[in-house]
Amino acid sequence: MENASPTAGPDRAGSSAERVIEGTSAAPGIAIGTASRYDASAPDIQRTTIDADEVEAEIELLANAVQRAEQELETVRALVPDAAEADTEALLEAQALMLRDEEFLQAVRQRIRERTESAGTAVQSVLETHRKRLETSGDEHLHDRASDLVDLEKRLLRSLRRGKVAVNMEAHSIVVARNLTATDLFRFSRHSLLGCVTAEGGATSHVSIVAKALNLPLVVGVQEVLEAVSSGDPVVLDGYEGRLVVRPQSATVEQYRQRQAEREASPLKDGELEDEKMDDRPVTTTDGRTVTLRANVGLDTELDLLDPYGADGIGLLRTELFFLADGGRTLTEDEQARAYRTVVEATGEAGATIRLLDLGGDERTPRLRTGPPEDNPFLGWRGLRALLDRPDELLRPQLRALLRANRHGALRVLLPMVTDPEEVRRVRAIIDEEVDRLAAEGVAYDPDLPLGIMVEVPAAAVQAHAFAEHVDFFSIGTNDLTQYVLAVDRGNERVGAGYDALHPAVLGLILRVVEAGRMAGCPVEVCGEIAGDVQAVPVLLGLGVDTLSVAPQHLPAVQRIVRALGYEEAKGLAREILQVTDAETARRRAREWVDTHVSSSST
Amino acid sequence: MIEREVTVRNRAGIHTRPASMLVKTASQFESEVYLRRDNYEINGKSVIGVMTLAAEQGAILTLVVEGDDEEEAANAITELFEDGFGEEM
Numbered sequence: 001m002e003n004a005s006p007t008a009g010p011d012r013a014g015s016s017a018e019r020v021i022e023g024t025s026a027a028p029g030i031a032i033g034t035a036s037r038y039d040a041s042a043p044d045i046q047r048t049t050i051d052a053d054e055v056e057a058e059i060e061l062l063a064n065a066v067q068r069a070e071q072e073l074e075t076v077r078a079l080v081p082d083a084a085e086a087d088t089e090a091l092l093e094a095q096a097l098m099l100r101d102e103e104f105l106q107a108v109r110q111r112i113r114e115r116t117e118s119a120g121t122a123v124q125s126v127l128e129t130h131r132k133r134l135e136t137s138g139d140e141h142l143h144d145r146a147s148d149l150v151d152l153e154k155r156l157l158r159s160l161r162r163g164k165v166a167v168n169m170e171a172h173s174i175v176v177a178r179n180l181t182a183t184d185l186f187r188f189s190r191h192s193l194l195g196c197v198t199a200e201g202g203a204t205s206h207v208s209i210v211a212k213a214l215n216l217p218l219v220v221g222v223q224e225v226l227e228a229v230s231s232g233d234p235v236v237l238d239g240y241e242g243r244l245v246v247r248p249q250s251a252t253v254e255q256y257r258q259r260q261a262e263r264e265a266s267p268l269k270d271g272e273l274e275d276e277k278m279d280d281r282p283v284t285t286t287d288g289r290t291v292t293l294r295a296n297v298g299l300d301t302e303l304d305l306l307d308p309y310g311a312d313g314i315g316l317l318r319t320e321l322f323f324l325a326d327g328g329r330t331l332t333e334d335e336q337a338r339a340y341r342t343v344v345e346a347t348g349e350a351g352a353t354i355r356l357l358d359l360g361g362d363e364r365t366p367r368l369r370t371g372p373p374e375d376n377p378f379l380g381w382r383g384l385r386a387l388l389d390r391p392d393e394l395l396r397p398q399l400r401a402l403l404r405a406n407r408h409g410a411l412r413v414l415l416p417m418v419t420d421p422e423e424v425r426r427v428r429a430i431i432d433e434e435v436d437r438l439a440a441e442g443v444a445y446d447p448d449l450p451l452g453i454m455v456e457v458p459a460a461a462v463q464a465h466a467f468a469e470h471v472d473f474f475s476i477g478t479n480d481l482t483q484y485v486l487a488v489d490r491g492n493e494r495v496g497a498g499y500d501a502l503h504p505a506v507l508g509l510i511l512r513v514v515e516a517g518r519m520a521g522c523p524v525e526v527c528g529e530i531a532g533d534v535q536a537v538p539v540l541l542g543l544g545v546d547t548l549s550v551a552p553q554h555l556p557a558v559q560r561i562v563r564a565l566g567y568e569e570a571k572g573l574a575r576e577i578l579q580v581t582d583a584e585t586a587r588r589r590a591r592e593w594v595d596t597h598v599s600s601s602s603t
Numbered sequence: 604m605i606e607r608e609v610t611v612r613n614r615a616g617i618h619t620r621p622a623s624m625l626v627k628t629a630s631q632f633e634s635e636v637y638l639r640r641d642n643y644e645i646n647g648k649s650v651i652g653v654m655t656l657a658a659e660q661g662a663i664l665t666l667v668v669e670g671d672d673e674e675e676a677a678n679a680i681t682e683l684f685e686d687g688f689g690e691e692m
Contacts, residue, residue: 090620094650097623103649130655133643145654148619152651 018249021222023197025242026208029217030260031195032253035246036173037231038184048121050112058112062105062119065159070099072159091148098152120160127153174237176229185211185218195237197244199225212553214299219244283559289567291541293559294350294549296527300339303346305552310559313350315549316414316475316527317343319357319398330394336401344409351410353475353549354402355454357394358416359386378483383417383454388426395427400434406446414475418453418460424470427451454527456480461509468520474513475549478528482506500583501530502590507543507578514544525549534561535590538597541567542574564598573597604669605677613687616659621688626650628679634670636680647680 050058073096098104104126111122127149134146175196177184185196185207195217211218217239228246229235236245236256245252284290294315295306300322306314322339323331331339343352359382374380387395402411415427428451438445452473455461461481464474482501483490490499510526517524525547530536532554540548541562550558573593577586611617617625629636629647636647638656640663645652647666658664668677 090623094619094623097626097650101649101651103646104651130651133655134657145618145622145657148654149651 017247018252019228019246021224021228021244021246023219023222023225023242023244025218025239026220027211027216027218027239029195029215029239030256031174031217031237031239032256032260033174033194033235035176035229035231035233035235036193037229038175038177038180048118050116050118052116055113055116058119059109061160062108062112062122065119065156066099066105069155069159070096072155073099094148095151095155098148099155120157123153123156123160174235176225176231176235178226180207185214185216195219195239197222197225197235197237199223215304283562285541285562285565285567285570287566287568289541289546291562292525292547293555293562294353294525294527294547295552295555296549297343297552300342302552303343306346309552309555311350311552311555313347313410314343314352314354315525315547317352317354319355320359323357333397333401333404336398337404340401340405340411341408344405344411347409349410351412353412353414353452355414355416356384356387356398358383378480378489384415384423384427385417385419388423391430396430396434399427399431400438400445403431403434403438403445403447403449404443406449407444412450412452412473415451415453416477417456417480418467419457420459420463421467421470424451424453424467428470455509455513456484458484458509461513464513464516465519468516468522471522473522474517474524476510476513476524476526476528476545478506478510478526478530481509481528482530485509498583500587501528501533502536502539502577502586503583504578504580504586507539507574507586510540510545511543511574511578518544523547532558534558535587535594537561538565538570538593539574539577539586539590541565542570542572561594561598566597569597604667605673606665606667607677607681609664609666609681609684611658611660611662611664612684612692613690614660614692615690616662617653617656617688619654621683621690622650622653624683624688625653625680628683629676632668632670632672632676632679634668634673634676636676637667639665639667 073092107126108119108122111117111125112119115122117125131146131149134149174194177196177198179198179200180196193216196211197219199222200220208218217237219237219239219242221242222244225244229244234247234253236248236253238245238256245256248256282290283293292312293310294313295302295309295311296316296318297303297306297314298318298321305311319336322336340352340354343354346352381389399413402413405411415424418424431447431449431451435445435447450472452471452475453460453467454475454477455464456477456479458481460467461476467474478501482488482499482503485506486498486503488495488499490496514524516522524545526540526545527549529550531540531548532550534557537548537558538561548558573590577589580586580589613621615621626648637644638647638653639645640656640658643656644667645656647653656664666677666680668680670676
């Protein structure tokens with residue numbers, strides 16, 4: 001936290017003049033309040049020495065700080081799938097190894113004991129010796145290594161004073177920082193901050209996703225913000241237009257207050273959606289086929305979005321983020337039961353589909369995931385495979401929590417990364433055992449818990465008919481299915497361009513699942529990103545899919561396109577696209593179809 | 604106790620990634636692992652230590668391994684060096 005005085009900074013001649021600074025919107029919303037500068041990179045150490053009787057407490061402080069720093073690092077790793085990039089991954093891994101470097105920690109503890117240095121000072125002193133050693137080595141590549149040490153020092157010092165920052169952070173302020181991480185946002189959100197603005201533009205998409213999920217307006221790339229704003233300055237943050245107004249005139253504030261009030265009354269009123277309010281009428285095509293639109297949710301803060309966006313319940317709740325938001329700790333059965341109860345109560349009759357913990361792949365939760373690193377994590381120990389391997393650790397508690405919460409509404413369980421029907425039979429057997437146990441223990445539960453599989457492994461799609469007798473529903477996870485079918489890692493920039501779920505090979509598998517579901521009377525829904533892609537929606541409906549689950553923010557657009565198209569015509573489009581042989585042609589054809597069949601006001 | 608010389612072959616020297624690999628490999632074994640350059644000796648299981656070795660391409664280090672599995676440990680680590688830590692040499 002900086003203590004910039006209100007008159008600090010250059011260019012303050014007209015310090016009462018309103019100033020508008022442009023940036024880039026990373027999460028929508030309007031915040032009106034006072035600025036609070038946050039500087040994660042310049043920690044101040046308050047004390048350099050401690051009293052002799054404080055040594056053990058200081059050593060414990062250090063241990064806690066190391067643990068928090070490790071958690072932070074794991075959260076970062078998990079939230080940033082881009083970390084699959086070799087360089088980032090290597091750096092994060094080195095940072096983690098440094099935090100566990102027993103020789104280093106031993107040296108720090110020794111300084112605390114023998115010289116009664118504070119933990120922060122001891123960390124600095126020890127790292128200083130290493131830095132000196134590097135500097136005298138005369139190695140031209142030492143810059144990188146020195147910066148790794150600096151990162152470690154900052155990380156530890158930040159973690160040591162973390163408690164203090166939280167206390168100093170003014171509630172209801174707008175955070176001004178050079179840069180922020182997803183972890184920062186989680187921490188801030190507990191202090192009811194109004195919004196965030198950063199000077200640097202490099203907000204990863206994950207910072208933006210987290211900001212949206214937490215309902216925090218975020219504007220990035222406001223280059224002059226560090227010079228132009230001091231703690232305590234009145235500011236208005238416009239997360240829709242990506243701009244910051246410093247020392248706004250009262251007329252400006254009034255104007256924004258009005259906009260804020262309008263948005264709160266109708267969160268969908270952003271520009272193109274002006275006259276359309278979400279209505280409760282069923283969503284049907286022009287020729288009367290009803291389509292169910294559900295929401296994909298990752299954090300409980302998103303529950304508030306279900307109603308305004310007209311979601312018909314939750315089609316996919318990713319439980320990993322619940323665990324992550326808590327620092328990647330394993331949540332107990334009771335904690336989970338409470339969390340799922342909140343979820344199911346927010347969805348009413350429409351209910352919620354809860355996906356069991358999907359460890360591995362790109363949504364990694366390293367703390368929960370033990371075992372050696374794998375050469376091919378996407379083809380490795382992930383999803384249901386990991387859960388079934390050690391059922392007592394995560395699977396049984398999660399299933400029990402779901403059975404218990406199910407009393408309060410309609411839950412559905414979704415199994416991630418299923419390859420063959422035997423896995424489903426094993427989960428069923430475990431559910432039966434836990435039902436018996438809960439009954440014997442006298443714990444209240446509701447055994448009516450529909451069980452479905454996420455169709456993402458191609459084998460499950462090809463053999464959908466074999467699964468149909470074992471499951472209550474199918475949910476097609478097109479993101480991973482597409483990567484597996486096309487053998488394309490969409491995060492790999494050399495080949496990622498070839499990733500498109502509209503590839504006819506993927507669509508053929510979707511059709512196969514839809515048909516297997518229809519024969520067996522099993523509902524089939526699509527919950528991948530493609531379900532929120534307006535060009536793809538007509539194709540999916542044409543294939544016979546009648547339930548889509550998308551990010552809440554995409555629901556209005558999907559609802560409008562469904563209402564604007566005819567099912568019979570969409571079937572024609574799907575048949576046609578199944579005949580083509582590449583994604584590019586399929587995509588072009590889908591785009592043309594939307595242009596000609598859906599009136600322009602609807603897209 | 605095994606004591607042998609190893610040469611840094613990869614172009615970038617022992618920077619962050621090779622340092623991590625070395626420490627992870629060394630930590631798989633029970634034996635004590637040390638690396639010495641001139642008169643400076645570091646613990647091969649301390650990533651900060653390995654990083655401060657500042658070993659550039661062509662540097663010759665002395666690897667010292669002592670313990671029940673010293674043979675396997677020394678071979679695994681030597682292999683890393685020979686292999687240039689999987690990097691450009």
